[in-house]
Amino acid sequence: MGRLDFARCALLECVLRERGAVDWIAVGLSVDVPAGTVVPRRVNDTDMAIWCSAAGKLHAWGDRCPHRGMRLSHGFVRGETLSCIYHGWQYGMDGTCSYIPAHPQLEPPKTICARSYACNEQDQMIWVALAPTQAKTPDAEGRRPVRSLEITLPVAKVAEGLGHPMSSLMVLGGVYDLAVALQPSTQHSCVLHAFAGADQERKQVSRHLEKMRAELESADA
Amino acid sequence: MREAVDDHWYPVGLLSGLEDTRKTLLLGREIAVGRNGAGVFVRDAAGRALPTVARFGHLWTSPGQPTRDLFTIPEADTPGRQLVDVGSVRVKCSPLRAVENFLDIAHFPFVHTDILGAEPHTEVERYQVDIREEVDEVWATEVKFFQPQAARSAEGGIKTEYMYRVPAPTCAVLYKTCPPRPGEWDVITLFVQPLTEEWCEVWPWMALYDDQSTMAEMVSFQQMIFMQDRSILENQIPRKLPLDPGMEVPTQADMTSVAYRRWLKRIGYTYGAQLVAA
Ligand code: FES
Numbered sequence: 064m065g066r067l068d069f070a071r072c073a074l075l076e077c078v079l080r081e082r083g084a085v086d087w088i089a090v091g092l093s094v095d096v097p098a099g100t101v102v103p104r105r106v107n108d109t110d111m112a113i114w115c116s117a118a119g120k121l122h123a124w125g126d127r128c129p130h131r132g133m134r135l136s137h138g139f140v141r142g143e144t145l146s147c148i149y150h151g152w153q154y155g156m157d158g159t160c161s162y163i164p165a166h167p168q169l170e171p172p173k174t175i176c177a178r179s180y181a182c183n184e185q186d187q188m189i190w191v192a193l194a195p196t197q198a199k200t201p202d203a204e205g206r207r208p209v210r211s212l213e214i215t216l217p218v219a220k221v222a223e224g225l226g227h228p229m230s231s232l233m234v235l236g237g238v239y240d241l242a243v244a245l246q247p248s249t250q251h252s253c254v255l256h257a258f259a260g261a262d263q264e265r266k267q268v269s270r271h272l273e274k275m276r277a278e279l280e281s282a283d284a
Numbered sequence: 285m286r287e288a289v290d291d292h293w294y295p296v297g298l299l300s301g302l303e304d305t306r307k308t309l310l311l312g313r314e315i316a317v318g319r320n321g322a323g324v325f326v327r328d329a330a331g332r333a334l335p336t337v338a339r340f341g342h343l344w345t346s347p348g349q350p351t352r353d354l355f356t357i358p359e360a361d362t363p364g365r366q367l368v369d370v371g372s373v374r375v376k377c378s379p380l381r382a383v384e385n386f387l388d389i390a391h392f393p394f395v396h397t398d399i400l401g402a403e404p405h406t407e408v409e410r411y412q413v414d415i416r417e418e419v420d421e422v423w424a425t426e427v428k429f430f431q432p433q434a435a436r437s438a439e440g441g442i443k444t445e446y447m448y449r450v451p452a453p454t455c456a457v458l459y460k461t462c463p464p465r466p467g468e469w470d471v472i473t474l475f476v477q478p479l480t481e482e483w484c485e486v487w488p489w490m491a492l493y494d495d496q497s498t499m500a501e502m503v504s505f506q507q508m509i510f511m512q513d514r515s516i517l518e519n520q521i522p523r524k525l526p527l528d529p530g531m532e533v534p535t536q537a538d539m540t541s542v543a544y545r546r547w548l549k550r551i552g553y554t555y556g557a558q559l560v561a562a
């Protein structure tokens with residue numbers, strides 16, 4: 064990285080921080096990506112394939128196969144690898160291509176590699192970081208994940224509506240002891256991932272969240 | 285002088301389906317296609333009549349001044365073949381991506397599983413590819429691949445041989461060994477109408493030796509195959525075909541695609557292409 068690039072990065076980081084950008088972004092509940100599956104997620108306009116190996120290890124990769132650009136989220140999981148659905152190229156845990164079915168004898172060059180992002184599982188929630196970070200994944204302090212809701216508002220509007228400064232995990236408290244994580248998907252929409260107190264009744268919390276969403280969206284209309 | 289994008293011939297409809305005048309797009313511009321007393325016509329938005337050719341069951345036109353006749357497929361004229369108008373499928377992808385996918389065999393076991401290919405028979409053996417300067421076409425020959433069910437009339441797995449031909453930037457012809465007639469080739473084509481740079485209408489057409497299947501069966505077989513391809517084509521990033529090396533990673537099995545991209549670049553056909561690695 065050149066000096067200028069580095070300076071630019073540092074500056075960008077500053078700007079992002081000021082805007083309340085966050086290191087770790089929740090992208091879904093662990094139950095929504097069980098072992099052996101892959102799903103697409105959009106994070107800040109970055110397309111990702113989130114997948115869970117047979118052994119239960121989660122990964123977040125750029126949703127694009129280096130071979131011919133096919134979305135990896137349409138692929139399939141075998142053991143600890145993810146394969147692209149187009150020509151079956153297989154990628155190992157570190158994102159490098161380990162097998163090209165058209166050339167079974169060939170050892171793929173190490174340079175063939177899917178883009179990978181930091182991905183952690185904590186409190187049964189999946190978290191990703193768009194840029195390398197030293198920060199710890201947020202701690203939900205014993206709360207349990209309830210569900211994810213799509214909201215057709217920019218993430219900043221939602222934070223504003225909730226009356227909370229933007230952070231990875233925003234503790235709202237209240238009757239249900241809520242904590243929410245906002246995933247910016249595009250410029251105009253986001254996904255709210257909610258935790259509630261461990262002893263709260265899921266159905267009730269879920270209904271409450273829907274009401275909350277309706278209020279946020281109508282306040283903006 | 286090379287032909288400009290406008291000067292090529294493009295398919296715009298089935299000859300058997302021109303009863304009602306149809307408004308459609310060609311290279312991003314509106315055209316009207318239909319039949320009148322004098323025969324068939326294609327008109328641009330200003331009402332100007334565009335040149336037409338009726339061939340391979342389709343109506344062809346060009347918004348520019350074609351310097352050459354539309355290509356021919358002599359093999360398709362041999363008697364005893366069933367000529368199959370498959371119809372059309374609209375696909376949200378570059379017309380060039382649609383052609384490139386048609387030239388690809390390595391995807392058979394994964395996209396057309398148990399029909400055109402099956403694991404563990406995934407290996408693509410070396411084949412011949414050349415850009416034939418005299419005719420200005422791309423050819424791939426001696427392509428061999430294991431197929432569990434090579435065509436509707438095929439029972440059980442066979443090693444099938446293919447030849448691929450790109451006679452025009454948005455058209456491809458596949459010659460494929462023909463189970464009921466050893467020594468002859470079935471002809472399967474993909475004619476692509478570029479609606480825009482990222483949206484196309486695909487008109488597959490076939491000239492087959494097959495006296496077991498009905499026309500409806502042959503049509504639905506080919507449509508099913510193409511629907512599987514569409515699920516790929518609409519999910520490639522970027523939608524346009526990258527012509528510059530660097531953005532995608534070809535291997536030996538992709539020699540036809542490499543030659544096709546190189547040829548497009550050489551003839552300056554960039555409609556639906558992405559030129560700089562993004
Ligand atoms: S595009 Fe992924 S294997 Fe070919």
Ligand SMILES: [Fe+2]
Nearest residue numbers: 385395396513
């Ligand atoms: Fe295909």
